[in-house]
Amino acid sequence: MNKPKITIIDYQASNLRSVQKALEANGAKAEISDKPEIIAKSDAIVFPGQGAIDPSMKKLNEKNLIEVIQSYISSNKPFLGICLGLQLLFESSDEGEANCLGVLEGKSKLFPKSVKTPHMGWNQIQINIQNPLFDGIKSNSYFYFVHSYYALPKNNTIISSETDYGVKFCSSIVKNNLMGVQFHPEKSGPNGLKIYNNFINFIKSGKI
Template identity: 40%
Template sequence: MSRLGLIDYGMGNLHSVQRAFERLGATVQTVQCGAEMEGCKALVLPGVGAFDPAMERLRQGGLAEAITTWCDAGRPLLGICLGLQLLFEASDEGEAEGLGLLKGRVRALPRRPGHPIPHMGWEPLVPANPSPLLPAGSPESWVYFVHSYAAEPSDPACSTALVRFADTAVTAAVWQGAIGACQFHPEKSGPHGEAILRRWLAWLAAL
């Protein structure tokens, strides 16, 4: 199994993500600078917290530039939760520029009576464009969300899964090129989340 580089910038639930991948047989090493990406087959960008402090930490450590160089070279990356939002150009949550690896903006979830924010709990994914995370014909997946914002990709083909919230459907997972990301927490989503991570690892192994 190839080595995964788990990006550590002080704002991710690294332990649970690392444990989830290790249970599936992956070798995981934490990455705190660009040089530590050497020898990795793919990167995982987790994240818990707010957009601006996360981007500040990524830029301070030189990780933002290293991640951009990595993805510009067509190398694989998986974002999780805030790690998905950071891939986009900007967010309603703050003023900082995002990584801009995916075109679009992160929007605040709509405020509707009876739909508390943050959106928290288990929800079924609504399949969109097939991807290695959610191939066509995949069984229904119930996964765990905790978020107040959701990405709005410029290209709808980027969305591989949606989730219903209030009177609309928002982005739950994206895929473009070799970049995939989940707004939900696959590492906290039991067998369904494990199946999604297993598919991503199988896709990696076939590269």
């Protein structure tokens, strides 16, 4: 697969252009779209996110994107959730009332009061599961985080890295071709760009 069709899902919840630029910087083209038919036909999906859970689920619902995302993930095509895009994969969040996408078991929790929220800045990831996304990335590398809630998967065998901030929390997951990172690779300098490059290479390798 030389020129994979990558789609960045648009539900008006994040700085989509920065994600697109990071993919472009690695020689890939990506379309920003909120159309279910385009998303369904993509070779890979990037699902970014910022802001609050409830308005995001509301937007996904209004745009008829919930089912298409769920069935895309169950088809096991490459899918990368970023920040809120990782948290939305779980069943719920303490941040809001809405049911989330529920493709992974677990929920998102608020950081303890002992630390400042949001968790904002550069922090390290301890890699638990080496996977294609982390090719050439060393454990304890720094990435840029900004979030107040963190995902707590029920099945901890999907936790591919952990990060320390008051608690040891899940900073990325991998389950077959479904991947998610809590940090923002598009804001994490060379290490972050490497993550996008790895994702593109993974799509091209066609190990689907």
